[in-house]
Amino acid sequence: MSLGLEAARERVAWLRKQLEAANQAYYQLDKPMLSDSEYDRLLQELAHWEERFPGLRSPDSPTQRVGAAPLDAFASTEYRIPMTSLDNVFAREGFLDWWQRLERALEQPIPALSGEPKFDGLSVNLRYEKGVLVQGGTRGDGVHGEDVTQNVRTIRTIPLVLAGAGWPELLEVRGEVVIPVAAFARLNQEREKNGDPPFANPRNAAAGSLRQLDPAVTARRPLAFFPWGWGESSAPLGNSQLEILERFAQWGFRLSGWQRRIENQAAAEAYYAELLAKREDLPFEIDGLVFKLDDVALRERAGFTARAPRWAIAYKFPAHEESTRVLDIVPSVGRTGVITPVAILEPVVVAGVTVSRASLHNYEEVQRKDVRIGDTVLVRRAGDVIPEIIQVLLDHRPPTAQAWQMPARCPVCASEVLRLGEEVAYRCTGGLFCPAQRIGALLHFVSRRAMDIRGLGEKLAQQLVDSGLVKTVADLYKLTPEALLHLERMGNRSAQKLVAEIHASTNTTLPRFLYALGIPQVGETTARTLAHFYPDLDRLLAAKEEELQQIPDVGPTIAAAIVHFFAQPHNLEVIAALRAAGIHWPAAATAVKQGIWSGKTFVLTGTLADFTREQAKSLIEERGGKVVNSVSKHTDYLLLGKDPGSKWEKALALGIPIMGEEDFRALLAHQPKQ
Numbered sequence: 001m002s003l004g005l006e007a008a009r010e011r012v013a014w015l016r017k018q019l020e021a022a023n024q025a026y027y028q029l030d031k032p033m034l035s036d037s038e039y040d041r042l043l044q045e046l047a048h049w050e051e052r053f054p055g056l057r058s059p060d061s062p063t064q065r066v067g068a069a070p071l072d073a074f075a076s077t078e079y080r081i082p083m084t085s086l087d088n089v090f091a092r093e094g095f096l097d098w099w100q101r102l103e104r105a106l107e108q109p110i111p112a113l114s115g116e117p118k119f120d121g122l123s124v125n126l127r128y129e130k131g132v133l134v135q136g137g138t139r140g141d142g143v144h145g146e147d148v149t150q151n152v153r154t155i156r157t158i159p160l161v162l163a164g165a166g167w168p169e170l171l172e173v174r175g176e177v178v179i180p181v182a183a184f185a186r187l188n189q190e191r192e193k194n195g196d197p198p199f200a201n202p203r204n205a206a207a208g209s210l211r212q213l214d215p216a217v218t219a220r221r222p223l224a225f226f227p228w229g230w231g232e233s234s235a236p237l238g239n240s241q242l243e244i245l246e247r248f249a250q251w252g253f254r255l256s257g258w259q260r261r262i263e264n265q266a267a268a269e270a271y272y273a274e275l276l277a278k279r280e281d282l283p284f285e286i287d288g289l290v291f292k293l294d295d296v297a298l299r300e301r302a303g304f305t306a307r308a309p310r311w312a313i314a315y316k317f318p319a320h321e322e323s324t325r326v327l328d329i330v331p332s333v334g335r336t337g338v339i340t341p342v343a344i345l346e347p348v349v350v351a352g353v354t355v356s357r358a359s360l361h362n363y364e365e366v367q368r369k370d371v372r373i374g375d376t377v378l379v380r381r382a383g384d385v386i387p388e389i390i391q392v393l394l395d396h397r398p399p400t401a402q403a404w405q406m407p408a409r410c411p412v413c414a415s416e417v418l419r420l421g422e423e424v425a426y427r428c429t430g431g432l433f434c435p436a437q438r439i440g441a442l443l444h445f446v447s448r449r450a451m452d453i454r455g456l457g458e459k460l461a462q463q464l465v466d467s468g469l470v471k472t473v474a475d476l477y478k479l480t481p482e483a484l485l486h487l488e489r490m491g492n493r494s495a496q497k498l499v500a501e502i503h504a505s506t507n508t509t510l511p512r513f514l515y516a517l518g519i520p521q522v523g524e525t526t527a528r529t530l531a532h533f534y535p536d537l538d539r540l541l542a543a544k545e546e547e548l549q550q551i552p553d554v555g556p557t558i559a560a561a562i563v564h565f566f567a568q569p570h571n572l573e574v575i576a577a578l579r580a581a582g583i584h585w586p587a588a589a590t591a592v593k594q595g596i597w598s599g600k601t602f603v604l605t606g607t608l609a610d611f612t613r614e615q616a617k618s619l620i621e622e623r624g625g626k627v628v629n630s631v632s633k634h635t636d637y638l639l640l641g642k643d644p645g646s647k648w649e650k651a652l653a654l655g656i657p658i659m660g661e662e663d664f665r666a667l668l669a670h671q672p673k674q
Helices: 006-028 036-052 092-105 182-191 202-210 217-220 241-250 265-281 295-301 363-369 436-444 459-467 472-477 492-504 510-516 522-533 537-540 556-565 567-582 612-624 646-654 660-670
Strands: 076-078 113-119 124-128 134-140 145-147 170-178 222-234 261-264 286-293 311-316 321-331 337-349 353-359 374-378 388-392 417-419 427-428 601-605 625-629 637-640 658-660
Touching: 036 321, 092 265, 092 286, 092 295, 092 311, 092 637, 113 222, 113 241, 113 265, 113 311, 124 202, 124 222, 124 537, 134 145, 170 202, 202 217, 222 241, 265 286, 286 295, 337 363, 337 374, 363 417, 363 637, 374 660, 417 612, 436 459, 436 472, 459 660, 472 492, 472 567, 510 522, 510 537, 522 660, 537 556, 601 612, 601 646, 612 625, 637 646, 646 658, 658 660
Parallel strands: 601 625, 601 637, 637 658
Antiparallel strands: 076 145, 113 261, 113 286, 124 134, 124 170, 170 222, 286 311, 321 337, 321 374, 337 353, 337 427, 374 388, 417 427
């Protein structure tokens, strides 16, 4: 665009204000308000207008300095040789332009470059005197940084005393403090387990860890240091960037192992392509490469700009993070009924891919990150993983931003949405009917421990659903060999065999059938318990939560899941259709034994003289009764032992008949098990 002087002056003032605020948020608060690529675009635009209108250039412009002033919480440290930043390029054309400019400055072809990963961490300066670490400081504004000596001493990859020999009496080693990817994942797992919010990315984690006021906190963080340069030195270190890095390794520093000597442009491009391809597999995060003139003596001929050396360039990879706007948040129903909030985004290119949706994982995550419709957010995409919103840029929040709520009804089938117990997830309770759950419900229903229908795998299940032949699991029992012949790779023999398998599954057991329904929280063991206490399925369908909680191992969460599942009319319709299709189970397979206490509910309290609790429970169940854990109005008897607890008091209050051990023993003698 073209601007006159006054318009350019206003634009420059606005750009400086934005960049200074971003510098403070990034370097001092460790809470970026702009994505890296957006910051770079604004900085490039500011440099453009300052070059076009030199009178607008000022010493305090973000183009003339690096970072921001240090935090007041730390003492200040000063560098005689400034910690300059690097200019950036983002494409091959920019890199080739830099190559040509450097050759013009040198007045000769470039003899060789060093190539190194550009770490995404926090830059520090380490000062050694007589081989001993005496000070560590952050980059700060390039001349004044924060004294973080006590914290850098806790980083195991930073030698407290230089190893080997040949090091100068005064030496400043410069490099990057990072958190390796695997260590970052473990750190966030620990934080989530402790109830702390996870870090957005390794760079923020490294910066926050190094700038802790309590060094003990830093010591617990998995920080690492990689050298990439030097500041003051009382003696020459060598004449080659790569040779000097190797000397650092001899003195006790750790190198990345990816530094490379670059002889020509083709080698530089190959190196870039190689590291870009391996970016996601590296043990540390990088956001590009750094190319430097390897010959240190020649660097003086190339010189510096106001803020960066002409003999080095950062060749950035496509951005992992971009900012965009949340247009909407919609609930997405998965195959198991879990409802996931998904942010609909204003399309933005992240790491070379256009992103328009990002998972928010669960409702707690929406609340923790405080993501609202209308917010501007940072979106991150690493490799081929699903894009993720990592941070809301609160400074950009409009007054009209709307908080999102989990719907009370499934957006697909209108069944009730329920959160069970301590679960994070909200679920659609219409598992047998919900179209979003068809594949998941079908595969569970036919699985080996459920209805055990062989030969119906995921690909065939997908075809049955896509073709419209199966809308609920009850439709399986309507299939004919002729209908199946229209499916891919389905011959007459295979079709006949599958229909026979489906027909054979109608003769089952009640535990298998209950498990096959896919009731949340109800696994095989709970299904067997339910079948034991409710051999009549209709009684189970009508059971209330309080009643179900009397069953051993059925607590409030499982009881709520069962009741809410059977409260959905569509689920009951599918169950009725399954029974109408001929699914049945022998009554003897699950019937409660008949006896003196048939259908009676017992609660045990205190210590029995002649029986253990397990023995008493077995004796009751052998005679048709059941034993539950808590007293309620549904309890028929309280079996009282020595030193009873509060159950005795509650039974008295409710008027529950109380049976002593002597009465219990007498009834056993006159009523053997059935």
